[in-house]
Ligand SMILES: Nc1nc2c(c(=O)[nH]1)N[C@H]1C(S)=C(S)[C@@H](COP(=O)(O)OP(=O)(O)OC[C@H]3O[C@@H](n4cnc5c(N)ncnc54)[C@H](O)[C@@H]3O)O[C@H]1N2
């Protein structure tokens with residue numbers, strides 16, 4: 160039977176999970192989550208016409224012709240602080256002392272900043288030294304947004320900027336989808352926990368940290384990190400203990416066809432229903448997705464590079480769907496830097512950097528990548544996708560590159 164294609168597997172994996180019911184959480188607890196509903200402006204921003212500067216509220220027409228040598232003299236009738244209401248209306252010949260953010264008194268239509276004016280010694284009058292147009296240094300009601308205007312769609316990621324807007328509307332809580340609770344189970348007799356001595360033939364267990372970090376990047380709340388030996392009894396015990404506690408249980412290792420690859424067999428004996436079992440993908444071929452009771456189980460291969468690709472292609476979309484969102488990844492067309500031979504039936508995802516070229520599509524520089532390797536991912540800019548149905552690719556052949564879109568950072572100071 161041919162292996163499931165990557166696109167069919169992704170669809171099937173998504174069928175193994177449903178968006179979680181929304182919950183209301185405090186603003187800061189919503190950071191990094193996704194809005195569960197649309198949000199409209201519950202008030203206008205700003206809520207009233209107010210001053211953008213510390214200075215004087217005036218009637219603009221009365222400043223016409225004002226100059227340092229020929230100032231307009233106005234009578235001071237009020238002082239308006241931010242958060243206070245003006246005591247009175249501004250009539251011709253009058254000015255009000257006003258501070259940044261304070262509501263504009265009725266009758267005033269402009270603000271003159273204090274650097275362009277001087278109050279008399281006795282504080283009764285102010286000389287205005289410049290002429291200003293109506294609206295000068297005024298922030299208008301609803302200038303940024305009017306009450307009822309749509310602000311955010313459901314699925315909007317709650318960033319610091321979004322939180323700032325919600326807080327400025329007076330919100331204290333926000334409806335979001337809950338973060339999926341995740342447990343990671345690493346299997347393998349050969350694995351040595353980091354922090355203990357390891358002989359050259361031994362392997363440090365690194366997938367717990369790797370997969371937990373990937374899951375967090377996908378918005379998960381990682382609750383448990385557990386190791387289990389390649390032993391059916393121990394695996395059964397670990398899977399039955401962990402599954403009921405989480406929404407998504409992710410295993411690594413023991414996913415293939417070796418004598419000690421028990422994970423899928425044990426899941427089957429526990430009554431798991433498989434949605435995906437092996438994908439025409441390299442690396443990551445043995446990946447599986449199943450449902451065990453109410454828990455979605457993702458079985459990742461043990462090779463860290465294969466686990467990374469399989470996570471990225473199946474587990475991440477599924478964790479995002481739990482949060483009510485679908486991610487559209489940016490793709491660019493690029494030309495291969497070198498020829499490649501591959502198994503015709505599989506999709507290959509190869510970590511790539513991009514070299515831009517004047518007047519041409521960029522070149523995809525394929526990184527040396529094996530299923531067990533992940534160092535190249537640190538520097539990669541995306542996956543070059545070598546599609547199925549073809550075994551040989553020549554240098555300069557055009558392929559799609561699915562971008563990681565990771566920001567680029569550089570040191571503040573040159574390194575010594
Ligand atoms: N005869 C066949 N052999 C294999 C096939 C196949 O189709 N026929 N598939 C290969 C593919 S593809 C992959 S990928 C691997 C994955 O197999 P497993 O999921 O069973 O992984 P393990 O055998 O347990 O480990 C593979 C490799 O990864 C290292 N590993 C495992 N867990 C961790 C961990 N937590 N931290 C760090 N490194 C880990 C492990 O030491 C092995 O080196 O199977 C192929 N075989």
Ligand code: MOO
Pocket residue numbers: 440441442443444445460462464465530531
């Ligand atoms: O998934 Mo395996 O070799 O395709 O790493």
